Amino acid sequence: PVENSSLIPWLTVLALLHGLLVQKITGSLVKTNFFLSIVTFVLVIYATFLTRSGVLADFSVHSFQDLGINLYLILFMLASLGIGFGMFFRRRQEIKAPPIKFNELNRESIILASLFVFAVSAVLTFLGTSSPIFTGLVGNPAQVDISFYNKVHLPIGILMALILGFAPFLRWRNRHDQLLKQLFPSLMLTVFSSALVIFLGMRDPMLILFVATACFAFWSNLIVFFTMLRISWVTTGAPLSHIGVGMLLAAIVISSYFEQNERVVLQRDVAQQVMNYQMTYEGFTSAENGKDIVNININSSGSSYLAHPRFYYSGYNQSLMREPDVRANFLYDLYISPLEHRKGEQADHGSHLRLTKGEKQRVGDYEVYFVGFEMANHGEPGMVRVGAHLEISDGTDTYKVVPGVIYGQNRQEAEAGQFPLKNRGENATASVSLHGLNADEKMIELHFEGLGTDG
Structure with missing residues (x-):
């Protein structure tokens, strides 16, 4: 969610840049550009709010805890919205611009279509990123799965690639009567590229269509790039950047489809x-x-x-x-890439638990609840202690135990936590140590000593 918070204003900035290009050439889209400018500024503040307010602390390892500035950020956003749109609506009658002809396929209409695609992408990303806030208003906060972004952006990516494939051959204001003739080479190369990915093993129809349109964008802009390069390299900026976008879209799907992942546990010298x-x-x-x-x-x-x-x-x-x-x-x-490091098994074969944040499990006669991570500076300079806040209950009493690992100065030390065993005597205790942790998945592995159970 935190990474997406900066993607949203980036998408509206892309829409604004293309809108300003139309305004510079034809004088159109003036009101649209004012609107996008205000929205983009507010979205930048909103991204700061998501990152610094702590509302996403339970959903992203890159989010900050509550820094006490929520009220200031909210007031800043409301003031920007109120002043920006207040002035915009007050003077909207003074903003004059020629209309765009939607009934003709030219460069203006295709860029306007790209603005719409950018806007839809930004809105859907905004809804997905803000889902912990919206769901928190009516119940327990929850985030959307990563698959949500993939599903909703698959058709958006196809539309964007089609626009990129057509746009370089279109003219400003006027229709292009020989468009199909100019598109023919890139269409043939697209057919060849699509056949190649099918031959290599891709079978999903939507993904094949996505790759085909991405290749269409790539080949169209590559042809235009070399055509314009013979005239002047100064004018090649747009097709060159769109070549990169076509390559990026195709590479995302191809690399994701054909990638292989495997998680293994490697033992020392085995x-x-x-x-x-x-x-x-x-x-x-x-x-x-x-x-x-x-x-x-x-x-x-x-x-x-x-x-x-x-x-x-x-x-x-x-x-x-x-x-x-x-x-x-x-x-x-x-x-x-290493995920976690587990130390060798102890001689007495204590009990083991693997917990994610907010999860409860039983070990012996005790219930163990993983509250979350605690991080603090250690006594020595350059040393930091990463602890796991546990609540261990015997059915009558609950004990807070924070086993941890001390990092720094080229060393790593485990620090166990102790809790009483009242059913075995006044001075009987057991210990729990942090055997492994995965901060990205908010997961820990615990090793218990002295419970008298075999794991």
Whole structure:
């Protein structure tokens, strides 16, 4: 949600830039551009509100907790809306502009269509990003699944690619009588590109259509780019940028459709087959900058190399960070990223639990509730403690226990939490330690000692 908060004003800015282009050439869309300018400014403030207010703290690891500035941001947004649209409606009669002819297929009408597509995309993204706020007004806050954005933007992407394919061949104001003749080369290249992705194994009709329209946008603008380059390179900015958009749209779908993902648990010095590779975890290497290196030997077809993904705590982001190791190949890239680090099993085989934030589970006679993460500076300079706030109940009493891990100065130390066992005597206690954590998924793995149960 936090990343999408900045995408929304970016989409309205794109609409505004294309609207200003029409205004510069023909004098049209003046009121539309004023409207988009006001909305974009307010959406930038709204993005700050989503990030800094804490309303998305339970739904994104990149959101801040409540910083106490919510009222100021809300007042700023309301003032911007009131003043902006108040002045706009007061002087709307003074804003004169020639109308656009919607009954003709020219560059003005196609750019206006792109403005509509940008606006629909921004509205749908706004609704999805703001869903925790809207649902919180009527019940428990909830966010939409990532699949929502993929589903609603698939037809939007197809429309945008079609617009990009037609636009470079259209003229300002006048109709283009030989449009089909000029489109013929790019259409033939699009048919060839579509047949290629089908041959490679793509079978989903909507995805094939998406790739086809993206290729249509790419080939149309590539042809226009070389045509304009012979005249002057100064005029090639628009087709060059649209070539990139066509490539981006096609690459998103193709890479997502053909990608392969696999999660594995690698044990120290034990080779394991993963896809077409043999991987061996060879331990951690401490780095001077605190970004510990995970050493993984990768062997494939007789050749091998040492992958060095990183796994460390970032004081700036207040969370665990991962840097993948990327091996670039001609037709594919190999990404290796550590998710979590688990220490070796204890000798007495204590009990284990895996919990996500807000989840309850039982271990022995106790109920364990994971409230959330707690992060604080440790006593030593450069040391940070990441703890898991637990509420452990024996049915009568509830105890707050915060086991944690201390990061910094090229080392990592576990710090267990203690809680009483009243049914075994006055001084009897058990301990719980943080065995692993995944901040992105808000998940922890706990190891209990002294409960007398086997896990």
